Amino acid sequence: MDTSYSLPSSALPHAHRAHTRSQPPSLNNTWRMTVSSDSLPSQLEDDEDGDHHHDHDHDHGRSHSHLRSKGYSHSPPPLSPSFLHAHSYSIDETAHNHDPNHNHTHSHDNGHDHDHEHNHKHDKHFHSQLHSHDHSHDHSHDHDHHHDHDHSHGVGISNGHNHASERSLFTRTILPYTVGWPILYSILAEKDSRRIFYFMTLNFGFMIIQAFYGYVTDSLGLLSDSIHMFFDCVALLVGLLAAVMSKWPKSQRFPYGFGKVETLSGFANGILLMLLSVEIAFEAFERLWEGTETKRLGELFVVSSLGLAVNLVGMMAFGHHHHGHDHGHSHGHSHGHSHGEKHDDGCDSHSGHSHGHDHGHGHGHDHENENMRGIYLHVLADTLGSVSVIVSTVLTSFWGWSGWDPLASCFIATLIFLSAQPLVFSAAKRLLLTVPEGVEYNLRNILAGIGQQRGVVGYSTPKFWMDDHGGEKLLGIVHVTVARGAALEDTKDRVREYLLKEGIDAVIQVERDGDNGCWCTRGRALANPPQMSKQF
Amino acid sequence: MGSEADSTQGGSQAAAAPNPFNFQTQVISTTPVKSNVGQRRGHRYKHSSVSAQHQIFQEPPPRPPPVLPASLPTPTLKEAWKSLQRDQRMRLYWGLCHVAIAMFIFYRSGGSLAAMALSHLVFFDAGSAAVCVVVDVLGNFEVWRRSSIRHPFGLERAEILAGFAMSIFLLFGGFDLLSHNLKHILESVGDHEAHHEHEHAHDHVSSNSLDLVSAAAIASTLVSAYGLKNHARIAKVMRVSYLATLPSILSNPFHFFTLFFSALIALLPLLSISLYDWLDRLICAVISLAMFSLGMRVAVAQGLMLLMSYGGNRGDVGVTAVLREIESESGIARIDGAQFWQVHYGLCMANLKVIITNGYDELALGKLRNRISTLIQNRLGEGYGNGGNVRWEVTLETTVDATI
Numbered sequence: 001m002d003t004s005y006s007l008p009s010s011a012l013p014h015a016h017r018a019h020t021r022s023q024p025p026s027l028n029n030t031w032r033m034t035v036s037s038d039s040l041p042s043q044l045e046d047d048e049d050g051d052h053h054h055d056h057d058h059d060h061g062r063s064h065s066h067l068r069s070k071g072y073s074h075s076p077p078p079l080s081p082s083f084l085h086a087h088s089y090s091i092d093e094t095a096h097n098h099d100p101n102h103n104h105t106h107s108h109d110n111g112h113d114h115d116h117e118h119n120h121k122h123d124k125h126f127h128s129q130l131h132s133h134d135h136s137h138d139h140s141h142d143h144d145h146h147h148d149h150d151h152s153h154g155v156g157i158s159n160g161h162n163h164a165s166e167r168s169l170f171t172r173t174i175l176p177y178t179v180g181w182p183i184l185y186s187i188l189a190e191k192d193s194r195r196i197f198y199f200m201t202l203n204f205g206f207m208i209i210q211a212f213y214g215y216v217t218d219s220l221g222l223l224s225d226s227i228h229m230f231f232d233c234v235a236l237l238v239g240l241l242a243a244v245m246s247k248w249p250k251s252q253r254f255p256y257g258f259g260k261v262e263t264l265s266g267f268a269n270g271i272l273l274m275l276l277s278v279e280i281a282f283e284a285f286e287r288l289w290e291g292t293e294t295k296r297l298g299e300l301f302v303v304s305s306l307g308l309a310v311n312l313v314g315m316m317a318f319g320h321h322h323h324g325h326d327h328g329h330s331h332g333h334s335h336g337h338s339h340g341e342k343h344d345d346g347c348d349s350h351s352g353h354s355h356g357h358d359h360g361h362g363h364g365h366d367h368e369n370e371n372m373r374g375i376y377l378h379v380l381a382d383t384l385g386s387v388s389v390i391v392s393t394v395l396t397s398f399w400g401w402s403g404w405d406p407l408a409s410c411f412i413a414t415l416i417f418l419s420a421q422p423l424v425f426s427a428a429k430r431l432l433l434t435v436p437e438g439v440e441y442n443l444r445n446i447l448a449g450i451g452q453q454r455g456v457v458g459y460s461t462p463k464f465w466m467d468d469h470g471g472e473k474l475l476g477i478v479h480v481t482v483a484r485g486a487a488l489e490d491t492k493d494r495v496r497e498y499l500l501k502e503g504i505d506a507v508i509q510v511e512r513d514g515d516n517g518c519w520c521t522r523g524r525a526l527a528n529p530p531q532m533s534k535q536f
Numbered sequence: 537m538g539s540e541a542d543s544t545q546g547g548s549q550a551a552a553a554p555n556p557f558n559f560q561t562q563v564i565s566t567t568p569v570k571s572n573v574g575q576r577r578g579h580r581y582k583h584s585s586v587s588a589q590h591q592i593f594q595e596p597p598p599r600p601p602p603v604l605p606a607s608l609p610t611p612t613l614k615e616a617w618k619s620l621q622r623d624q625r626m627r628l629y630w631g632l633c634h635v636a637i638a639m640f641i642f643y644r645s646g647g648s649l650a651a652m653a654l655s656h657l658v659f660f661d662a663g664s665a666a667v668c669v670v671v672d673v674l675g676n677f678e679v680w681r682r683s684s685i686r687h688p689f690g691l692e693r694a695e696i697l698a699g700f701a702m703s704i705f706l707l708f709g710g711f712d713l714l715s716h717n718l719k720h721i722l723e724s725v726g727d728h729e730a731h732h733e734h735e736h737a738h739d740h741v742s743s744n745s746l747d748l749v750s751a752a753a754i755a756s757t758l759v760s761a762y763g764l765k766n767h768a769r770i771a772k773v774m775r776v777s778y779l780a781t782l783p784s785i786l787s788n789p790f791h792f793f794t795l796f797f798s799a800l801i802a803l804l805p806l807l808s809i810s811l812y813d814w815l816d817r818l819i820c821a822v823i824s825l826a827m828f829s830l831g832m833r834v835a836v837a838q839g840l841m842l843l844m845s846y847g848g849n850r851g852d853v854g855v856t857a858v859l860r861e862i863e864s865e866s867g868i869a870r871i872d873g874a875q876f877w878q879v880h881y882g883l884c885m886a887n888l889k890v891i892i893t894n895g896y897d898e899l900a901l902g903k904l905r906n907r908i909s910t911l912i913q914n915r916l917g918e919g920y921g922n923g924g925n926v927r928w929e930v931t932l933e934t935t936v937d938a939t940i
Binding site for chain 1: 693708715718723852875876887905906932
């Protein structure tokens with residue numbers, strides 16, 4: 001927690017607090033209610049310096065939804081001078097912007113500036129990137145808090161924005177009609193699922209048209225492309241399902257909620273892409289072997305350019321996400337550079353950007369949406385496919401060598417495979433319940449701190465994993481051995497409080513020292529013999 | 537640098553007076569000399585007397601050694617290779633063989649759609665055989681089973697993940713075959729040239745290579761089933777009820793499908809050419825549908841585990857029954873929260889928070905804990921008959937109810 005004293009993290013919450021105060025009191029009440037119903041921890045943490053971020057962020061989220069419900073739209077609140085050069089486009093950002101005399105906030109502005117052209121998820125990474133850059137690795141805690149901040153920040157924006165400017169006229173018109181169908185309404189209400197839904201509809205419509213024309217004109221190319229389109233639709237449907245399911249509440253069947261559904265879907269999509277690329281390469285080799293000449297070039301050209309058009313729309317719809325994620329990700333290296341070039345206006349902060357990969361582990365645990373990333377990659381793969389077909393058709397019609405198409409396919413297949421790889425790995429890590437490096441470092445200290453609590457002799461089988469629902473939280477179990485003479489109940493409460501303070505919601509089993517009834521003692525006896533209990 | 541300064545100084549001296557000796561103090565250093573006057577130097581050594589007096593360096597509080605290692609080394613390929621035991625090496629070779637057989641079938645399938653579909657199935661078998669081998673080999677290492685802070689449950693969950701990836705392969709394969717089939721039908725309906733080509737191919741294939749293909753498929757499936765216990769763990773999670781009555785490995789849906797379809801394909805060349813063409817497509821379609829439905833089930837079964845849910849023995853119903861039973865224990869006021877979930881094939885977790893009535897002494901508490909964990913293990917751990925060994929790790933957090 002030492003890092004919570006560092007400048008940026010202590011400066012930000014104040015700004016937030018001020019912001020919170022400006023909200024109507026009723027709003028605060030609603031928020032309190034959620035917190036108390038949600039879990040005790042956050043309330044306790046309220047007194048903790050570092051955790052302020054998190055709470056206040058939630059405030060933000062709420063406040064914007066509040067704005068939304070009031071039908072608040074474009075009236076930009078007073079802007080600070082340093083901020084004017086960034087676009088004055090929405091309430092949320094301005095509301096978010098704290099005191100401009102702070103340099104961190106300033107770079108934040110830059111982020112926003114930049115972000116306006118892309119997306120909001122983006123600026124979250126910006127934010128984090130900048131921060132992470134300023135702090136060394138040891139400060140991962142601080143860093144984390146920023147993450148929390150950023151995360152909800154993004155949420156806040158998306159909420160507010162949806163209603164202020166981003167929710168299109170179309171959505172606004174059809175939304176009232178969908179109230180009758182709760183599923184459809186829930187799809188349309190969320191930004192991610194709405195995007196997927198629209199694109200899926202587009203894809204599906206295009207597929208129908210293509211299949212119809214293909215049937216009428218007896219064209220094999222069109223028909224087989226519509227089959228391909230159908231598969232895309234299925235993949236999108238899975239993604240849509242995951243996006244909707246991820247909002248489902250916890251239940252007895254799913255005690256930790258559905259936070260992992262999106263990761264799972266991202267993983268599936270990544271694997272699918274890998275398989276696809278292998279298949280494409282296989283077929284390409286086969287064609288190269290047999291030397292089948294490509295027939296009906298004109299038709300192929302038209303079909304693939306239409307497909308390209310549709311996929312480009314998809315790229316535009318999902319592209320923002322990807323960029324944002326790439327930044328947060330450990331391989332954001334090259335992207336960072338390209339951004340620096342694109343957005344010269346915010347250069348001073350962007351230039352440091354390319355270092356982002358160093359900190360990859362620091363925010364690998366950030367709640368990046370693997371689902372959207374998977375879908376984006378899928379659409380990207382399709383786009384590349386269309387491009388390769390177009391290019392190879394053109395080349396073939398000029399030179400008449402039939403090898404262009406397989407060559408292009410091979411190239412594209414490699415690209416797809418390589419782009420799917422990081423997604424698969426990061427999703428796999430999440431699904432394996434791996435604790436990311438930065439968190440692991442803290443966790444070790446926290447665990448050592450359990451032994452410091454009064455009455456605790458030792459602990460065993462600590463198993464902790466990341467909570468999907470909020471930046472840095474951990475869930476898990478630990479068995480605590482209590483010294484003779486200390487009350488079990490009190491010791492448990494102490495340990496529980498300590499862990500909650502550190503952001504861990506654990507199930508704690510207390511055992512009396514010398515009571516070897518539990519399964520955990522067996523594991524301990526095998527793993528590392530008595531040294532533990534001798535210490536005390 | 538030092539020598540240079542030396543020589544220049546020596547030169548200036550020589551100019552003043554011819555003195556062979558140099559009595560001036562000289563600073564010999566490789567860096568430019570800074571004066572230290574008025575500058576504080578920090579205390580570098582914590583054992584110096586100054587440090588000891590002023591407590592500038594504070595000892596960290598004494599801490600017990602950590603219970604868990606932060607992370608255990610993940611074996612590299614070379615280490616994995618070295619760790620192989622004899623029978624493991626044999627299994628590895630067989631896994632490679634299985635993959636090779638799958639390739640062989642794929643290339644020999646030529647024009648027959650059914651044989652190509654079969655090759656997809658065999659590919660899947662080979663893939664999960666490879667997963668079996670890798671799991672077996674990784675079991676040699678500590679990082680696989682032992683939990684560390686990095687991997688709270690070891691790496692064993694990776695097997696589920698691999699299985700999930702395989703199920704994606706099944707789904708993908710099913711789709712792919714369907715689309716191939718569709719394309720073929722479209723081609724044969726629309727384009728006559730292609731049709732002819734295919735007839736030709738069929739004649740080519742149907743001589744005796746199909747027999748060879750199906751024989752290879754059957755043999756490899758049997759060897760994998762007995763030698764590697766291929767699909768054994770997945771099948772236990774899935775439990776396809778309508779196949780459960782079949783003897784030994786046929787009750788495993790994966791083996792069943794492979795064996796059944798390869799037997800079918802072996803019979804195919806016996807039929808007349810005209811019938812053959814359509815039957816070929818039909819079998820391909822059936823295989824792809826089977827792959828699809830099977831893949832769906834596998835994906836759901838493993839997706840549940842990856843989503844941290846318990847879908848095993850009667851799933852939710854079983855959990856509810858157990859919870860009701862726990863609640864009825866004397867001394868338990870209510871259950872505050874219960875999380876039942878499956879970590880991997882061999883491990884489940886039950887994390888319970890119960891409120892107990894006041895005046896429960898510690899001995900009774902320990903007994904209660906034991907009772908609850910044996911109850912959960914007996915009810916939900918599939919102990920008997922199946923040879924299943926799902927372990928339940930129960931954690932019970934008790935809180936004394938203050939209101940009573």
